[in-house]
Amino acid sequence: MQTQFKQHILATSIAALLPYSAAQAQELPVKKPSEVVIHAEKIPAPNIDGVTQKSALAATSDVATLLRDVPGVSLYSAGGVSSLPAIHGLADDRLRIQVDGMNLISACANHMNPPLSYIDPTQVGSIQVLTGIAPVSTGGDSIGGTIKVNSPEPEFAAAGQGTLLKGQAGSFYRSNGNAKGGNFAATYATEIWSLNYTGAIAESGNYHAANDFKAAKLAASDKAWIAGDVVGSSRYKSENQSLSVAMRNAGQLLELRIGTQNIPYQGFPNQRMDMTGNNSEQVNLRYKGQYDWGTLETRLYNEHTRHRMNFGDDKQFWYGNAPGMPMDTEGKNTGALIKANLMLSERDKLSVGTEYQRYRMNDWWIASGTGMMMAPNTFVNIADGQRDRLGVFAEWDANWTAQWVTQLGLRYDSVKMNSGNVAGYSSMYGNPALPSSVPGAFNAADRQRKDNNIDLTATASYTPTATFSMDGGYAMKSRSPNLYERYTWASNNTMVMNMNNWFGDGNGYVGNLQLKPEVAHTLSATLNWHDAALSDWEVKVSPYYTQVHDYIDASSCAAVGKTCGTRKDGFQNLSLSNQKAKLYGLDISARKQLMSTSEIGSVSLSGLLNYVHAKNTVTDSGLYNIMPLNARLSLTQKKDHWDNTLEVQMVDAKTDLSDIRKELRTAGYTLLNLRSSYTWKQARFDVGIDNLLNRFYNLPLGGAYLGQGATMGAGVAHDTQVPGSGRSVYAGVTLKF
Structure with a gap:
């Protein structure tokens, strides 16, 4: 059945995505390769030409x-x-965001609290979005x-206009989770x-799956009743504000932007903890x-984050005499x-620069x-974590002819990392001053690291005709470990290891001081x-x-010389x-205008197909959280003030799994979505239905369901995946003035 489903996706998608062959050749100006740009006038999710509809602003807050x-x-769902x-x-x-x-x-x-x-x-x-080889x-x-x-x-303001005064206000409502919000x-x-100000607020309750996926x-024991179709710990509230002031003069622009965020709560269905504050x-x-x-471009920025975690409304709060487990982070x-x-010339451009991050x-x-x-002392997970990066780069672009463009790039990054002494809640975690103990061994170790990373890119773009272009090349890219990968230390306690999990798989993790930077060699191409x-x-x-x-x-603790506690709840204690x-894989995207008449308007078909195969060649196991074969087809009609879209999303079963993490399989599924918008003067109205047929499915990248119960204990079932949302009707309105 899985093979038949995969063949169905391939056959349906390719038939729709490849409707026409190339037309007659003509001269065409060179275009920049492998790049998708989404503009605010058409947000959020881009179609194959990089533009999407505003209507999805009413459908998402992410x-x-x-x-x-x-x-x-x-x-990855979070x-x-x-x-x-x-x-x-x-x-x-692993991405530059x-x-x-x-x-x-x-x-x-x-x-x-990821960047986005x-x-x-x-x-x-x-x-x-640069999905191919990104310039250094x-x-x-x-x-x-x-x-x-x-x-x-x-x-x-335009020349002679005097002053410009404009604004925009909007609101939305989504039925699944009773989500609502507004922006100005x-x-x-x-x-x-x-001078510009923007503000936005969004909040939602727990969303519902299409069917019961649990009892x-x-x-x-100390919380309210939760229905079988409710995805626990999926509620959230987010507030964002921004104020900017800019000045321009004779081809120069200076801008100062100040932003603030307040997230009073955000539940995580695939984590044992929830966010109880992010400022x-x-x-x-x-x-x-x-x-x-x-x-010339220069930038200077400073960002301060104060982050808090504990157990939210759907997770057990009291464990014996311990009221919750407060966890604090400051970055x-x-x-x-x-x-x-x-x-340098009409043909050559040289980009040089330096970048610093502390x-x-x-x-x-x-x-x-x-x-x-969990007492009587403060548990120190990472103390005085330091990660300083200094990079220099040079990039040479050459337009050799109207058809040929090349780019060569070289970059060097010095990444210095260090951290201070750690300690557990009590003596049961080990004496921090004793080198034979777990925290003591970490404190006695040399924790300072310096990585010298080299990036190299070589790409070319060839446009022989007005109807065909191709680009591609080679890249060597490097990444140093993050602070959690190197400096989390408590291998002797399952509870603590559970708290260090940035994967959403329910397992416990401890870092590894001996990790080296990753080095990736990539070949890619795009035919258009x-x-x-x-x-x-x-x-x-x-x-x-x-x-x-x-x-x-992920690796076993023993493989890296660590001794971790065993467990019987189906999850694993792991290191790195x-x-x-x-x-390796293949992306296919396409669009075609099917008709354009005065009675019907413009009707177009667009779609994409994505396939990736990923394997750990040492263990011969699949890599974690790899999206299976998937496709999306959209039929869009535009007439006068109306913009209507019917969308079909198809996803194959996920069967290539990370064995060591005990990753769960998911079945294939097909979803149907509808959306419509009407624009009138300074107003825009959006309505839509996601998952129109209320199809139940598990999210392939949703992780293990840890949304309710005693998540600190051993009673959380290992065999439940986070499900996708059931049917959701949404509406939004945007007014410009």
Whole structure:
């Protein structure tokens, strides 16, 4: 049945995605390769030409979901505003993700506050996604692609206009989870100055699956009743605000942006803890200047995060005499960038620059109760964590002819890491001053590390005709471990290991001081057929192959010289080690205008198909959380003020699994979604239905269900995957003034 389902996806998708062959050849200007840009005027999820409909703003509060239609992108499920994007099977810290040019870092043992959680979808101006070989100038210390999310560019009054005053307000409601929210934006500008404010709030209760996936019972002994179809710990509330002031003059722009975030709560169905607070303040100063010799860009930013975890409404709070388990994290992130684009000739451009990031983090757990398990001292998970990165890069672009463009890039990053002394709640965790104990051995070890990472890219783009282009190349990219991968230490306690889990698989983890940086070698290409005017049809085919040396993957504790406690609940206690991995696959995307008449309007078909195969070549096991074969088809009709879309999403069964993590299988499924919008003067109305047929399915990248009960104990079932959402009807309205 799984083979038949996979063949059905392939046959249906390819038949729809490849409707026409290439037309007659003509000269065509060179285009920039392997890049998807999503603009705010058409948010959120891009179709194959990089543009999507605003209607999805009413359907999501998670910026990561704006990427769901980008070929090669999949999403790790997490909290309601904190999904983690993956590109070609590489996710989280393996990607370079920037928000308004800031390289944000997840300050949490469970990665509950990833970079894309720090901006609301309604505050996004554009998203650039580089799923192929990302230029070295877009950032180092990553082996996957690059995602750049930017707020709208400052607006100024036109010459002679005097002043510009404009604004926008919107709200939405979603039936599943009783989700609701609103947003507001206002701009006041002259020809020289621009002042902008944006604010957004979103909240939701627990969402419902299409059917019962567990027994209806008390969420925990000290909690309320929870129905069998309710996905526990999926509620959230998020508040984001931003204020920017900009000045321009003679080709130069200076902008100061200040942002704040407050998340009072966010549940996580695949974690043993929930977020009980996340507060962030960001100050971001940038300068862009146009000169005779080229352009200059500089940026200086500072971000401070205060993060808290404990048990939310659906997880048991009291354990004996211990009222909860407070966990605190503080991260301080300072960065700077200087980049110059030098126009050496009509043919050649040289980009050079340097980038610096200084990151400090503390992760501590305040004592709870009076027993030795979580008292009387503060548990120090990571003390004075340091991760400093200094990078320099050079990139040469050459337009050899109207058909040939090449790019060569070289980057060096020095990554320095260190941490301070640690300690457990009590003597049962070991004496921190005694080298023979677990914390003592960590404290006595040399914890300072310096990695010298080299990135190299070589790409070319060839456009022989008006209806065909191709680009591709080779990249060597490097990534150093994060602080949690290297410096979490408590291998002698299952409870503590459970708390250090940024994977959502329910297992317990301990770090490894001996980890080396990952080094990935990638070959990729994109073949693009289209009509000469780029208005009727287009087909893109993108194969890729990546081999990762020193890939950081889960391993048994014994394999890295650690002794971890055994467990009988179906989950594992694991560490991390450098291994090897191989990933390859294919992305296909296409669009075709089917008809355009005065009676019906414009009707078009678009779609994409993604396939990735990923394996640990040391253990001959699948890598964790790899999206199975999937496809999406969209039939869109536009007429006058109306924009209507019927969407079919097909996902194959997930059978290539990470054995050591005891990853769960998921069955294949097909979903049907509808959305419609009506624009009238300064107003836009959106309605839609996700999962129209109320189909039950488990999320392939949803992780283990830990959304309710005594998640600190051994009573959580191992065999339950986080399910997807049942039917949800949503509506939204946006007013401009």
